[in-house]
Amino acid sequence: MTTQKKMEKVDGELKKLGVKVTQEITKKENPNIEIPIRALSNVVYDKKSGQLVLGSKTSRRYYFNVAHAKKFMQTLMVASFSKQLIDHKIHASIRDMFYNLKRTLPDSHENTFDMQSESDPIIVDLEVALDVLREQLHLTTDRKGIVAGNVQIKDRGDIIDWSKLGSGGWSIPSTVDEVDFKKVDAESVIVVEKNAGFERLHEDKFWQKQKCILIGTGGQPSRGTRLLIQRLNKEHKLPVYVMTDADSYGFYIYSVIKSGSISLAHVSDRISTPTAKFIGLTISDIYEYDLKKCTIKARDVDIKRAKELLNYDWFKKPAWQKEINLMIEKGIKAEIEALSHRGLKFMSEEYLPDKLKKKKFLD
Amino acid sequence: MTTQKKMEKVDGELKKLGVKVTQEITKKENPNIEIPIRALSNVVYDKKSGQLVLGSKTSRRYYFNVAHAKKFMQTLMVASFSKQLIDHKIHASIRDMFYNLKRTLPDSHENTFDMQSESDPIIVDLEVALDVLREQLHLTTDRKGIVAGNVQIKDRGDIIDWSKLGSGGWSIPSTVDEVDFKKVDAESVIVVEKNAGFERLHEDKFWQKQKCILIGTGGQPSRGTRLLIQRLNKEHKLPVYVMTDADSYGFYIYSVIKSGSISLAHVSDRISTPTAKFIGLTISDIYEYDLKKCTIKARDVDIKRAKELLNYDWFKKPAWQKEINLMIEKGIKAEIEALSHRGLKFMSEEYLPDKLKKKKFLD
Incomplete structure (x- = not known):
């Protein structure tokens, strides 16, 4: 796949997520995102490919669920941030992203994110859910090598x-x-x-x-x-x-x-x-x-x-x-x-x- | 000073050290190397230049002194190693140097160096004694920046x-x-x-x-x-x-x-x-x-x-x-x-x- 094609695929996946959630809202369904489970219990060594891979277990993150609502919002915020990075052809570190997205919700004392340890795992969630690489979401890691x-x-x-x-x-x-x-x-x-x-x-x-x-x-x-x-x-x-x-x-x-x-x-x-x-x-x-x-x-x-x-x-x-x-x-x-x-x-x-x-x- | 000139100066300093020590041996004097003291007690802030610099205290490392003899040998080994690096136009890390120089002295159980923590400070001694940079001795540090x-x-x-x-x-x-x-x-x-x-x-x-x-x-x-x-x-x-x-x-x-x-x-x-x-x-x-x-x-x-x-x-x-x-x-x-x-x-x-x-x- 060419670089251009790959980027179009990633952009497409982000769009698809947005369309899915808005359709669920329009249909008055409970908006949700399916995310493969990343716990050790779902990691297997695939002898055939010779690689450690994720098993087939997944979980669903719902908007109308008090235990999920905040994470659901955070997931969409990160997805939207990535979409903007891609649209503007710029890159950001995960720390830049954290500071950029950190704010207090209107008329409340609730922050979107309090610590970077909240936003980091969301990126991995998106990687898994959309089957893309974090780098393709334009979120960079430190240069090494x-x-x-x-x-x-x-x-x-x-x-x-x-x-x-x-x-x-x-x-x-x-x-x-x-x-x-x-x-x-x-x-x-x-x-x-x-x-x-x-x-x-x-x-x-x-x-x-x-x-x-x-x-x-x-x-x-x-x-x-x-x-x-x-x-x-x-x-x-x-x-x-x-x-x-x-x-x-x-x-x-x-x-x-x-x-x-x-x-x-x-x-x-x-x-x-x-x-x-x-x-x-x-x-x-x-x-x-x-x-x-x-x-x-x-x-x-x-x-x-x-x-x-x-x-x-x-x-x-x-x-x-x-x-x-x-x-x-x-x-x-x-x-x-x-x-x-x-x-x-x-x-x-x-x-x-x-x-x-x-x-x-x-x- | 051009790069070429600088390298000639360093080469000259190493030669001068070798010549000094061999002359002392020929004259049956006690071979020694003068090394400025690097302890905190000899570090001063020079207001005029706006820099932390070494004071004027120095010490002497003698060959005929049981407390100095091993360090004296090590100092000459490192100086000789650097001279070879410069002559052959190659560079080495300080760890490479340690392994290269580590050996057992003939007919003894005494090693030239036992640990890298013995060879590292010798490099700094030479930097100070010869007024050269470690990099000019062709001893590299890890790349960063x-x-x-x-x-x-x-x-x-x-x-x-x-x-x-x-x-x-x-x-x-x-x-x-x-x-x-x-x-x-x-x-x-x-x-x-x-x-x-x-x-x-x-x-x-x-x-x-x-x-x-x-x-x-x-x-x-x-x-x-x-x-x-x-x-x-x-x-x-x-x-x-x-x-x-x-x-x-x-x-x-x-x-x-x-x-x-x-x-x-x-x-x-x-x-x-x-x-x-x-x-x-x-x-x-x-x-x-x-x-x-x-x-x-x-x-x-x-x-x-x-x-x-x-x-x-x-x-x-x-x-x-x-x-x-x-x-x-x-x-x-x-x-x-x-x-x-x-x-x-x-x-x-x-x-x-x-x-x-x-x-x-x-x-």
Whole structure:
């Protein structure tokens, strides 16, 4: 679907909601909105697609229901705010939205919203109810993640060449959905958890030598970064390899990129990449690449998290069980930067090329 | 000084250190390094320059001194590592450096470094002892901050146009020192504490309309961002205006940009901008621009911090004392995003143009 088509779909969904509610009012029915339930009880791991998704349970929010009325009003306010953003082609942060919508209802002491913690979940409700992305409602998240590679994009009228941004790379916005790819000349996407890792690889022109698109997530990837990875994978058929620290948090970051997360299960199909593979660091790498001097003792909380991972359906594969058990047994973890022990260019000139060549991935 | 000249100076300082120590060894003297003291006791506010700077106290680190020997070795290891980075024209994070230098001394159980908390302060020791910036030693910090405007720079061989980066802006690296300005077409620099504020202003093409360079710091500015602000101010004579939340933390962010911080007092003269002015939000703005609906109750810790600010020399100006006292008296604070209460474009089309036109700044 083109960017233009996608935006028309979102606009259409918002209109449809408005028309439905006004018709119910005209017909003197009880206006209501159907919203899929987002609680853990309605999140399932879909083995076929390899993604965490929402089940089929839904609830209905009614106007004539004292327990629902305020939330019903808030939902329509947010929907209307989004419609205006789209109409005026502008974007706002969720905090901007909160302040913009916060006011006292006429002849009362009742505020539309008292706290941002009231308006934030309404956005997710709308995402689920309308089956759209928050970014498509023009509600932005904080920018996080950087990318470099032989790619040209068009963004807000500017042509941007990801291969010509000096030491910087392109800072990934939350509105990745609105970017048009003009030229994509790469054979794979390599995602690195740490910005420092990205910088080292970028400085060594790794993306040029390995014909890849290099993405740094700066920790748990933002929605924009996950969306970008998915678009490169789906639209340009590029295999995705993820590199994180060798510890339970790193492994989980990989699984979020691949299968989605519980809290964002409702958008997994639109922002996760089920074919993504894990390129390292594994706990075994510590022994294979002689990094024993550079491990860190795992804390209790690391081990606890590792034990949780063992029980996740999507980690129930022999290779993963072996790695996670090895972490628990040895009580150690290691950071990407540990590779620098073998030399600053070891990661870009030996470790990653070796892994790519021998296809040493975990799935 | 040109970028090339600056790098030669740093290289020269490292060489000088090596030559000094080898000469002392040849002459059978006790090799030593003189390091200015960085403790609070040696940090002073210099009224004339308007900056926090180091006093004149120094200490000496000797090789033949059991209490100094290990640190002496570590200092030379870090200096030698930096020299190699510069010679090979590569950069490394301080964590990469730690892992690279960590090893066991031959025929002993003694490690060169056990923890990164040992190698980090050595870098600062070198900064102070050699009077260079850590970035010039090719030791990078995490990338933070974004910039947009009518500016062309040259970075690692690429020409980058800050006016043509779509929704993104240019992500500010830690190696700002190595960037060459090719074209700077602007009348001022506007620095915004919040990335969301940057995004809103950027989307409204504020920098185009106001002929300014727009910088988003994403909270407390990184060293790279502070250096960039200073370079634009010093080398291109651009006035700098800082916008933060109306609270003690926001005010402090402004003061760090302007006067430096205690922990980085030794580099104030190279990364702070004493002529920077504060453009908002003030506590008075809450009343002047009708934002009373959108304030937040100040927490005890906010008030405590505000009382500390009152006693800082650089806040001992009537206008600042008035604002800080107003915050304490009313017990409120407000975020930049509160301006969205008056409309999403209020900040870019009314608030900031009004402040700029009427020169409503705090100094």
